[in-house]
Amino acid sequence: MARPAASAPASGGEAFSPACAIPAHRGSDRRERRSSASGKNRRGPCNLGRGALEHLRHGRSSPGTRRGDVDGRLDPSAGSFDLIMRIPATIATDQPVLIFGGPYGNLEATRAVLDDARRLDIPPERIVCTGDVVAYCADPVATIDVIRESAIHVVMGNCEESLASGAGDCGCGFEPGSSCDRLSAAWYAFADGLVDADRRAWMANLPRRIDIVLGGIRLAVVHGGLNDINVFNFATTPAAAKLAELSAAGVDGIVGGHCGLPFTQSIEGFLWHNPGVVGLPANDGTPRVWYSILTPSASGLRIAHRALEYGHAGAAAKMRAAGLPEGYADALEQGLWPSCDVLPAAECAARGVPLEAGEILCRPQWRAVALDPARDPRVEHHWPDSHGRPGARGTAKFEDPAWTAAGEPRAEVALTALRTLWVNTGTLCNIECRNCYIESSPRNDRLAYFRLDDLRDYLDEIDRLRAPTDEIGFTGGEPFMNPDFLAMIELCLSRSFRVLVLTNAMRPMRRLEKELLSVVRRLGGILLMRVSLDHYTRERHDEERGLGAFDAAIDGLKWLARSGLTVSVAGRSIGTESDAEARLGYARLFAKHGLPIDPADPAALVIFPEMDGTRDVPEISEGCWSRLGMSPDSVMCASSRMVVKRRGSERPAVVACTLLPYDEAFEIGGTLAAASGPVRLNHPNCAQFCVLGGASCSGH
Structure with a gap:
């Protein structure tokens, strides 16, 4: 079924509001600013011809279009086009893809996540950053250089957009006069004074959207949203707004960054995933930062939210030496943001609740959806569960990978x-x-x-x-x-x-x-x-x-x-x-x-x-190790x-x-x-055979 054009209603009276991620040009064609209920949002033009979205969805060019080069740009000299947007660059693979957001000038964390990728044998062509390479931390230039030298894929964030065009602020979308707005002025001025013309030119040429096709599942990777580079899409952001973008985007799901908090949810069968950022903790009271690995399988798409520990104390010391805001230096060490101005109520309430690494399996699929303002879209929160609060769902045994039915953290075994x-x-x-x-x-x-x-x-x-x-x-x-x-x-x-x-x-x-x-x-x-x-x-x-x-x-x-x-x-x-x-x-x-x-x-x-x-069979929680007098190191996995x-x-x-x-x-x-x-011990065999049974198949 072809997606309708921007101005045409769908059959049966379904009204669509097409959204796209990639405007026609960067650099001199600066995105206009406009006010919105959530602050200053930046939009790009979108004028999709009839049927173009359907062709994007299936990974082929529309009539009168052709694929762009590696960064998703179209060559205007190649002929006329019925799209004003760029055709997004596409990564097609059946192997794991690592995605992370917001390096934020945190050199130590950036190196750590790239080291993790090497350890996991994930090459640069299967790594994507959701943007904001430069922000709060003390090494904007070195972080840009590490990212460029790594040859990974990078989506443009609002910070790249602002620095590339010489804007007076970061364009983060903070409410004017808010604590976040005031704090951002200091680090933006610091970065603006260090980033040279060559690095700004690199930023100006970053794509605003990259598509990933994983085992037939197509995902659009953007910074904030498809229309607005700096929109904050949290887990509890009204689902109707996200569904409008998902339905019109011609993809099975969206991977976004910008908000700084990792989550995965399904909205009417579509996927919305945020891998989190590596430049700052996730406001969960720990110094860990977050990224994700997406792996296609016969059953769908496996998404692993992974925590990353790194040399946060050194990164914080550099911030203090550079005279950057103490609140963000503290955040690197304490895991708590200096301000929650931008957070919805539920995310505010979860401040300081440690997240637990987790993995989910889903099978997102694009379909035409009637956007009914009288009905709230169906949402399934995959991870974290109720913002990391244990026992919130009252699940049956061995159902939730992170929590037992009694609400205790499920035991896991490190290799x-x-x-x-x-x-x-x-x-x-x-x-x-x-x-x-x-x-x-x-x-x-x-x-x-x-x-x-x-x-x-x-x-x-x-x-x-x-x-x-x-x-x-x-x-x-x-x-x-x-x-x-x-x-x-x-x-x-x-x-x-x-x-x-x-x-x-x-x-x-x-x-x-x-x-x-x-x-x-x-x-x-x-x-x-x-x-x-x-x-x-x-x-x-x-x-x-x-x-x-x-x-x-x-x-x-x-x-x-x-x-x-x-x-x-x-x-x-x-x-x-x-x-x-x-x-x-x-x-x-x-x-x-x-x-x-x-x-x-x-x-x-x-x-x-x-x-x-x-x-x-009893479930095995983290507390069982001490109660049983066992070490997880004794378990086979x-x-x-x-x-x-x-x-x-x-x-x-x-x-x-x-x-x-x-x-x-x-x-x-x-x-x-x-x-x-x-490995989380989320199966009866884990309890019967390995932990309570004390068995191992190994010859050691």
């Missing part, structure tokens, strides 16, 4: 060091267990066979990151069903990794006996074979895995031991049997068959907790990640845990660097 990389070789298995953790079977191919080339890419990344990874673990399904499996073992051993294989030791392994021994004898190294033996009795094991499975597993174990390979066993805690009783039973079994396995060694005999999907290849996906993905290969909430990146962030 202290990537010691073990797990590889799910595919979910196909030669048998179908009654209570398989990931429902493997001869028919379940939800996870496709992982390939040798994919593994090589991740091992190469381990080398590039200089990660302390010393163990590669293989699980499935049954790994020996994967046609690349022996080659993957060979690759890992050749690179001196310790290799741990989880197998049922049945026919798929036995048919490759000679080939497996050939690899081991040729390369040496450490190969650990962990065989699944759910119980030390035939009856209980076969009840779980099928008639004859016990005898086949015992035969496979005995062959491995005779062949000189290091073997261990993975059992399960069944019924009311205690750990000591289980180990005694396995000890009798190992002695009977002459298996060199120490049943008292928890690495040689791993007894996993039984998983019951019907059980009411503190030292491991798993790579999987989903059926139909072009590329593998990194997930947090071996037990959660299907839950996309635990898919945390496409690369190991991107998946290095903390």
Whole structure:
């Protein structure tokens, strides 16, 4: 359906008020100022021809138009155009994009966010700044230079617009005479005296809008709003005003900056996202600053709001030395803004409430919307929940990623060091267990066979990151069903990794006996074979895995031991049997068959907790660590990640845990660097298996 032209009503009497982000020219064509209810707003002309928005939405030029160059400008010499605006530059990718706002002349924070991008393996072409490179802090020139040298994308902010044109104030949109207006005069004069003509020319040529297409989802990145560069769009700004821009923009969502507070919300199915700024804290009582990472997935768009710690004390000291307003220097250290003049009531009430990093999944989509003044648009606040207040929603268990149902901060686990990389070789298995953790079977191919080339890419990344990874673990399904499996073992051993294989030791392994021994004898190294033996009795094991499975597993174990390979066993805690009783039973079994396995060694005999999907499982909050006498460092996701290849996906993905290969909430990146962030324990398995069950799949 084509979007209507600016002057034409939609069919059915729907009235549209088209808005656009990019005027025809910058520099000498200064945006006019005009008064508005929120202060001085700056607008750019917009005159879209009929159908132009539809073509923008789908990433192609309208008839009589053509795409601009890399910064989104049109070449007037190329021919006539039916648009007075620029066609926005477009970043099209299926990889994560990092977005941040407001460097504000804070050199330390700017370097920190760019360092984070490098650590996460996000290149400059997938980084966007929403503008206001220069503002409150003490290093305007150095910050401009760092941003320019980084070659990232930058949208023009009102500060760039003002400095580029030699305006007398920052054009922030503050009410005349307000505290913010008075405070801004000092830092603007400071920056205005330092920024030279070359840097102003760079500012003048920044685009006012950049579009990002992530997995088919199109987002317009602007500074304040589409029409007004300096409009304040907060989470609680009336949704009708934002919906008018979203509906007319020809995109699935808008990414804006300017207001300084990060949030993500849906308005009638459209997305409005603010990544926050790195130049000042988010008025939450902490010195942290904020940015976001947007990652396309099969289920939609994953948005991670990330907190950033940096050398704020040094940045504040520079501000004081430069004689800049003390209130903003204090803000860098205390996390509280010197004035809340611009804030709506709800944002004022949230002052000093610490934000918690969070991640949400949404699927925004453009559609024609009737702008009905008699009805408030439907709004879903994704993050933060009620401005970071715990327990405000009364959610069910394991629903809110940041808070438990009781209103406590949900526990999260930081990746202290990537010691073990797990590889799910595919979910196909030669048998179908009654209570398989990931429902493997001869028919379940939800996870496709992982390939040798994919593994090589991740091992190469381990080398590039200089990660302390010393163990590669293989699980499935049954790994020996994967046609690349022996080659993957060979690759890992050749690179001196310790290799741990989880197998049922049945026919798929036995048919490759000679080939497996050939690899081991040729390369040496450490190969650990962990065989699944759910119980030390035939009856209980076969009840779980099928008639004859016990005898086949015992035969496979005995062959491995005779062949000189290091073997261990993975059992399960069944019924009311205690750990000591289980180990005694396995000890009798190992002695009977002459298996060199120490049943008292928890690495040689791993007894996993039984998983019951019907059980009411307690959630794990941050307070649980001290109550349980545990450290988050002891949990599996503190030292491991798993790579999987989903059926139909072009590329593998990194997930947090071996037990959660299907839950996309635990898919945390496409690369190991991107998946290095903390993991929130927002799943019953986190409680049953890892925290309360005390289990880990690793061989360490």
